Amino acid sequence: MSVLEENPDSPLKKRPPRWSDIWLKKTKPLKHVVFAMQLQSLASKDPKSQTLIPHFANIDRTLLLSDELLLKILSKLPLSQRNPNSLVCKRWLNLQGRLVRSLKILDWNFLVSGRLITRFPNLAHVDLLNGCLFSPRNSGILLTQRMVSMQMRYGNCSNWELLEENLLPVEVVDGGLQALANGCPNLRRLVVINASELGLLTLAEECLTLQELELHKCNDNVLRGIAACENLQILKLVGNVDGLYCSLVSDVGLTILAQGCKRLVKLELSGCEGSFDGIKAIGQCCLMLEELTICDHRMEDGWLAALSYCENLKTLRLLSCKRIDLDPGPDEYLGFCASLERLYLQKCQLRSKKSLRALFRVCEAVREVVVLDCWGLDNDMFTSASVCRRVKFLSLEGCSLLTTEGLEATVLSWLDLETLVVVSCKNIKESDISPALATLFCNLKELRWRPDAKSLLSSSLMGTGMGKKGGKFFKRT
Template sequence: MQLHFYPPLSSAPSTSPPSEPDLTSFHSFSFDPSAPDYTSLLSDELLLNILSKLPISQHVSNSLVCKRWLHLHGRLVYSLKVADWSFVTSGRVFTRFPNLTDLDLVLSCIQMPKSSGIIVTHKTMSVHVDTHFILDGFLEETALLPSNAVDQGLRMIAGKYPNLQRLAATGASEEGLLRIAEECPTLQELELHCCGDLALRGIAGIKNLQVVKLMGFIGVFYNSTISDIGLTLLAQGCRRLVKLELCGCEGSYDGIKAIGQCCQMLEELTLSEHRMDGGWLAGLSFCGNLKTLRLRSCKSIDKSPGADEHLGSCLTLEELHLQGCQIRDKQSVKALFLVCENVRDIVLHDCWGLEDDVFSLASICRFIFLFPCLHFIGE
């Protein structure tokens, strides 16, 4: 790229009135393919520092300048969602993006043709579907990568990304997660889809794990079982948990109790579309540091909460969020408010069955003042 300069105008005073500048006398930048690349005189470290100062929105266009800039751009990327599993197994992801700390493999573990014109979406997840999408509403087993293939990819990732901080995967087993635990000591956040109870033994060695999201049952995609066995293994192995989200997970009082007793640093618990047995609410009283409880898309709160005197109370709880939940059952709603009697904020968003007598049960919470101001979120 060459810039053409022209001699300055005469500095002699002029008596003529000022006029509009003649834009035709100025030449803009021109590109000469034969001109030398002066950026080659800069070291990778210096050029990388310059590129890192540019807005993120320009990173992709900058990577198209030349192969060198493409390589340097890859070193600036720290978060990536992989849609094609071969990008991992071929090793291209490690060459292209050597400094990843956040890697999402969820969609790449689902072997569906990307050319399909049919897309099924469930909340935040979308996949292309074809004949693998069978009538009973779940993906066939052949649509998911086998566990040994996923584990092989996780072994490669563990060897290349020792500084990994977040990982999301589908169908991983104990073997692959053990390798991640051994090679990625800085991992803090883990999201697992379609994994069973025994797979959770593999994450016991991840000493700094603070955020875990377990997706057992997801609408039309897959159905895996995470029960009290898995919750107990998780609780015993991950004692530094701060946030836990259980989506479509089974369990009962025993599993929630184990989490409360072992994960004493737990501050936020989210249950989405839970399939918990009756009586699980009483287990929340063992969560001695819990500050936020979220319930999302739950068809019932607790089918059989038991006697009020046996429920206990979560003394540190400050916020209760209910979104898209069925709250017509007065007994279960009352039990929920008894366990959460110390909350200061209750957020109700698109819940069904919110009638006067149900809403009045919130008066059980000693720090909630219902009147004279009521605030509703949603319709």
């Protein structure tokens, strides 16, 4: 027997305490932690058991709510809280992704890798325009056009060369469209550039609910794929853009489009070529067409007469057109749009009185006329609008060549005129207002008069009763 065993009280028997001894002696805090972990584990298996959890246990109370109920709650919150809410936990991040319906893609790899569909499974509106361009992110040079914004490495080449250099190949864009179509069968709106017929055919087969499409750098061959989208209602085609890219849309493509997309309600043709035959085909086949927008067209002379085939057309917009129709043909062949209600002209060059007269002749049933920043509209040309006898609303802005005399000669012939807006027309002078024109002002329901910065008509006529007909008062601008 050793000495230590014989003398248990010996000082050699004592040794310094171990960490394990201290840990086992002070187990009260540990027991609380283990107990809380057990409660959380039970709550995850049985949500009803959370009612027994004590207040000191940090448990996510939203676990009691189903995904459907929590989605309804999150959808009621303002959009400004969407990003902060997604940082709460992974569950909230996934739920917020399910609430996103519209998205603009900037990184193409995010689409083709499948992360887009996983993160946002319920997308309905997707914009791929900027995602189809790859450009250096650290460049200090930014090219901005009204439709495209991109960074560039250097500035010693044309915009057209720059876009072609940084635009994704057609087969890459088609692959992205296929991935998008497979993951988003409920897609309703799409914006894309440089796609082919094959990519759009895949989209048409998988996304049967596609209703709105905006296609840039479009040509006749691509329109074969668009024609397969039978439920398409809103379509914007961008063919040729000066200084950026050149693509041809002719009567062939417009005819293919008309025969395939017969449910179109709104159509915009930007930088497209064509003639009487293409517009006629659209009018004869697209019987539901209500709004037609033509921007910077390259159409052949005589196309205006084809508008009469659009029997249900209600709105006609001409934007940034360098010309309208230099040779519209005889009046007996022009016809007119019986259902047309609104005519909108913006930033157009009105060089020919003959073409403007033909336009008003086709639109003689119109009730609203808006002319905004159009060059060349003088007194002689504006008198051709007298043929439109049913006008109730007239808005003139930025028509610097028009005078008070020219305005009076036309508006006095419109017996149904109710609203008149004159803004930034510097040659229309208040000193030239005749008694007949002043009487017309008194009978209007609404008058917005600011032809120049020195106009005092709005302040001098207060209290005279002008503009009170119909219960609507004079609006001071």
